[in-house]
Amino acid sequence: MNREPARTGGVVDGAKVSLHDVAARAGVSPSTVSNVLNGRLGRMRPSTRDRVRQAVRDLGYVPNQLARQFRTGQVRTIGLIVPSVANPFWGLVARRVEQAASERGYQVLLCNSERDPGREARYAETLLDSGVRGLIFGSSPLSFDHLATFRSRGLQIVAFDRSLAGAGAPVVGSVEIDNVLAARLAISHLTGLGHRRIGFLSGPIRTVSRRARLAGYQEALAAAGIEHDPALVWEGTSVATFGDADGAELGRTGAHHLLSMPDRPSALFTINDMYALGAYAGAGDLGLRVPDDVSVLGFDDLPVLAEVAMPPLTTVRQPVPSMMRFATSQLIGRLEGEMTGEPRHLTATPELVVRQSTAPPSPAGRTENRREPSRGERQNRADRTGRDDTTRAPSIPRVVRGRRPGRGV
Amino acid sequence: MNREPARTGGVVDGAKVSLHDVAARAGVSPSTVSNVLNGRLGRMRPSTRDRVRQAVRDLGYVPNQLARQFRTGQVRTIGLIVPSVANPFWGLVARRVEQAASERGYQVLLCNSERDPGREARYAETLLDSGVRGLIFGSSPLSFDHLATFRSRGLQIVAFDRSLAGAGAPVVGSVEIDNVLAARLAISHLTGLGHRRIGFLSGPIRTVSRRARLAGYQEALAAAGIEHDPALVWEGTSVATFGDADGAELGRTGAHHLLSMPDRPSALFTINDMYALGAYAGAGDLGLRVPDDVSVLGFDDLPVLAEVAMPPLTTVRQPVPSMMRFATSQLIGRLEGEMTGEPRHLTATPELVVRQSTAPPSPAGRTENRREPSRGERQNRADRTGRDDTTRAPSIPRVVRGRRPGRGV
DNA sequence: TTGAAAGCGCTAACAC
DNA sequence: GTGTTAGCGCTTTCAA
Numbered sequence: 001m002n003r004e005p006a007r008t009g010g011v012v013d014g015a016k017v018s019l020h021d022v023a024a025r026a027g028v029s030p031s032t033v034s035n036v037l038n039g040r041l042g043r044m045r046p047s048t049r050d051r052v053r054q055a056v057r058d059l060g061y062v063p064n065q066l067a068r069q070f071r072t073g074q075v076r077t078i079g080l081i082v083p084s085v086a087n088p089f090w091g092l093v094a095r096r097v098e099q100a101a102s103e104r105g106y107q108v109l110l111c112n113s114e115r116d117p118g119r120e121a122r123y124a125e126t127l128l129d130s131g132v133r134g135l136i137f138g139s140s141p142l143s144f145d146h147l148a149t150f151r152s153r154g155l156q157i158v159a160f161d162r163s164l165a166g167a168g169a170p171v172v173g174s175v176e177i178d179n180v181l182a183a184r185l186a187i188s189h190l191t192g193l194g195h196r197r198i199g200f201l202s203g204p205i206r207t208v209s210r211r212a213r214l215a216g217y218q219e220a221l222a223a224a225g226i227e228h229d230p231a232l233v234w235e236g237t238s239v240a241t242f243g244d245a246d247g248a249e250l251g252r253t254g255a256h257h258l259l260s261m262p263d264r265p266s267a268l269f270t271i272n273d274m275y276a277l278g279a280y281a282g283a284g285d286l287g288l289r290v291p292d293d294v295s296v297l298g299f300d301d302l303p304v305l306a307e308v309a310m311p312p313l314t315t316v317r318q319p320v321p322s323m324m325r326f327a328t329s330q331l332i333g334r335l336e337g338e339m340t341g342e343p344r345h346l347t348a349t350p351e352l353v354v355r356q357s358t359a360p361p362s363p364a365g366r367t368e369n370r371r372e373p374s375r376g377e378r379q380n381r382a383d384r385t386g387r388d389d390t391t392r393a394p395s396i397p398r399v400v401r402g403r404r405p406g407r408g409v
Numbered sequence: 410m411n412r413e414p415a416r417t418g419g420v421v422d423g424a425k426v427s428l429h430d431v432a433a434r435a436g437v438s439p440s441t442v443s444n445v446l447n448g449r450l451g452r453m454r455p456s457t458r459d460r461v462r463q464a465v466r467d468l469g470y471v472p473n474q475l476a477r478q479f480r481t482g483q484v485r486t487i488g489l490i491v492p493s494v495a496n497p498f499w500g501l502v503a504r505r506v507e508q509a510a511s512e513r514g515y516q517v518l519l520c521n522s523e524r525d526p527g528r529e530a531r532y533a534e535t536l537l538d539s540g541v542r543g544l545i546f547g548s549s550p551l552s553f554d555h556l557a558t559f560r561s562r563g564l565q566i567v568a569f570d571r572s573l574a575g576a577g578a579p580v581v582g583s584v585e586i587d588n589v590l591a592a593r594l595a596i597s598h599l600t601g602l603g604h605r606r607i608g609f610l611s612g613p614i615r616t617v618s619r620r621a622r623l624a625g626y627q628e629a630l631a632a633a634g635i636e637h638d639p640a641l642v643w644e645g646t647s648v649a650t651f652g653d654a655d656g657a658e659l660g661r662t663g664a665h666h667l668l669s670m671p672d673r674p675s676a677l678f679t680i681n682d683m684y685a686l687g688a689y690a691g692a693g694d695l696g697l698r699v700p701d702d703v704s705v706l707g708f709d710d711l712p713v714l715a716e717v718a719m720p721p722l723t724t725v726r727q728p729v730p731s732m733m734r735f736a737t738s739q740l741i742g743r744l745e746g747e748m749t750g751e752p753r754h755l756t757a758t759p760e761l762v763v764r765q766s767t768a769p770p771s772p773a774g775r776t777e778n779r780r781e782p783s784r785g786e787r788q789n790r791a792d793r794t795g796r797d798d799t800t801r802a803p804s805i806p807r808v809v810r811g812r813r814p815g816r817g818v
Numbered sequence: 819t820t821g822a823a824a825g826c827g828c829t830a831a832c833a834c
Numbered sequence: 835g836t837g838t839t840a841g842c843g844c845t846t847t848c849a850a
Contacts, residue, residue, distance in 0.1 A: 071829055440821065440847095
């Protein structure tokens with residue numbers, strides 16, 4: 001006997017109305033109501049269908065999702081695991097995933113991993129427990145071994161980089177920009193300006209994408225005939241316990257290190273824009289100006305922030321809207337059983353957005369041209385136009401001048 | 410007959426094990442297993458309890474949350490509605506809520522409202538449908554009327570400002586800083602520096618907190634004997650369809666407007682740090698330097714970003730960790746039936762963090778001292794210490810010099 | 819101190 | 835075309 005029954009369905013003035021009530025009122029059976037509700041109208045008499053719909057309206061019936069979920073074992077929810085919600089880039093990603101998911105009637109559970117495999121596994125566990133079967137990984141660890149056991153429990157993962165490897169991994173799809181190419185694009189721009197000593201500034205290189213960017217950096221240097229100096233690669237160790245000291249802090253610290261070298265780099269390529277902004281500050285701490293004394297090149301093109309930075313940041317843009325639309329539809333397609341077979345992958349095209357944080361290296365001596373910093377000054381800039389990158393990316397990387405895409409919806 | 414049964418419970422090699430299996434193995438009834446699992450060990454023989462626990466282990470049993478949720482109508486999930494996930498501040502808030510919730514075994518569903526009541530209502534609807542009964546509102550609209558009908562369906566809301574009003578509103582608790590005081594703190598700092606014309610730069614003033622900040626601004630001006638000039642209040646209209654043009658963009662536009670006035674303000678108080686960063690750019694566009702030509706004072710103290718900005722941003726800090734801990738425990742307390750009665754409210758204490766974006770107004774003429782902008786320059790700063798604001802806030806507002814709290818966990 | 823039994827609201831196989 | 839029926843896995847009375 002139930003004194004405290006589940007009551008999640010439609011409620012009118014406190015009285016719960018179930019599918020049975022609708023059936024009774026429409027003079028049909030529960031299964032018929034169920035069929036109407038789920039669009040199984042194959043050989044149903046239109047009059048029956050209409051009677052049911054009328055009854056639903058009359059009673060203000062709302063299906064009990066919990067019952068449905070329980071019965072079908074299906075939850076219309078996917079998880080999105082991001083490495084750091086302190087970086088607005090992941091907010092952007094989350095919005096796009098949420099948008100694509102909601103078009104399919106799905107919800108998104110946002111999970112902040114802080115790049116911690118333990119947290120990732122715990123999230124997977126919890127989500128699995130509550131019926132979630134699909135996960136998007138915003139930034140994938142080098143291995144999915146810690147998630148392999150979840151495969152047998154039906155977990156499916158779409159990754160935001162080329163994480164197809166790993167035999168046991170439940171990865172069913174992926175989307176990325178060509179990170180190697182992106183880094184080469186960035187470095188070529190710098191070498192094109194005449195830079196020979198270019199620092200690589202990153203946090204822990206424990207993700208597929210970071211590793212690829214480092215590879216691209218090395219390749220581009222080699223292509224330009226510049227010998228690789230390992231001392232110019234700074235890989236910060238994250239000490240943040242809860243993410244407050246994300247990229248920007250590390251970027252600053254890293255800039256301190258690299259720019260204090262006897263033969264300091266004339267340009268810094270940072271793993272993302274937050275690091276770049278931190279590098280601005282780090283350079284400033286040492287009395288160095290951007291881009292006069294040191295060029296800084298970021299990654300992500302954080303909406304508005306990169307434009308608004310001082311000086312406006314040269315950076316690599318990823319077409320987030322289309323990428324996340326692909327990722328989400330892949331995942332939901334799998335969950336709905338529309339897609340099977342081999343994992344599918346999309347490689348999108350990065351763009352270099354040239355603004356004012358990069359310039360030719362200063363002709364003056366390296367270490368000598370420091371000066372006492374003074375009050376901040378600014379760049380005049382009016383380089384904004386509307387453009388929409390939500391459509392398909394072109395097949396070759398583009399280099400654009402400081403524009404920003406329109407707001408696709 | 411079920412060919413495709415729900416299978417969410419514990420799975421060992423593909424075989425689902427239910428509570429009945431555990432009961433069978435332990436030689437007890439399902440209800441006994443249920444009692445063990447739910448800690449109802451009142452008058453249970455320890456040996457029975459242990460046998461059940463052993464059976465659980467042996468079989469690798471994991472309770473089917475979906476079944477439990479369905480049966481009880483209770484979901485261990487709360488929703489968090491934030492106005493803009495493009496603003497890292499809300500990322501910070503989300504992390505803290507998630508942290509506090511997970512300590513209680515709750516999950517957080519992050520919802521991005523873009524300040525759209527329609528989206529808010531739709532989220533409430535969806536969440537309610539899927540069994541969620543608790544919601545935290547990151548930024549509350551002036552009225553909760555559009556949510557009043559959800560009250561009868563059991564929805565409970567904790568708001569991030571003093572939204573107790575509204576008879577029908579399902580608000581059961583709230584937490585805020587004293588926004589009036591915070592704004593007065595900010596404005597007093599500016600008037601103390603000698604500013605008389607101070608702009609107020611905001612997006613749509615349709616939230617409780619923004620309205621309060623405007624009130625504080627006006628009060629502080631009055632207290633300083635400065636007559637209020639409505640032309641100095643700029644209330645931007647958001648045109649962003651999907652948030653990309655959040656604060657920073659509006660801040661820039663607003664700065665253009667205010668700083669192009671014939672008798673332009675010598676200082677700008679912005680509704681949040683993103684606006685402040687945008688205002689930096691807007692000032693720069695006009696060839697004005699911060700703080701030499703115009704002071705800028707923000708709100709939120711975005712971790713790292715505010716410090717790293719150029720010049721480092723003077724801003725008002727809210728003690729997010731303690732605030733969100735209160736909000737979350739209030740909400741979960743209600744959901745668990747531990748708390749009843751009147752809504753409870755916490756008012757936390759804001760702090761003014763003085764950095765380098767504010768300075769006395771320039772003695773030179775107002776509109777005349779523009780100049781052509783040049784390459785960015787920087788501030789030297791090393792004003793960082795560790796401090797923990799996760800403990801109780803003091804009862805009087807503090808003014809600190811550019812420090813940043815330690816990372817509470 | 820434990821067990822039996824009923825049923826939450828829905829779906830789907832199968833009968834008619 | 836539509837109805838009958840048998841549960842999904844769990845919780846909770848109430849009886850023993």
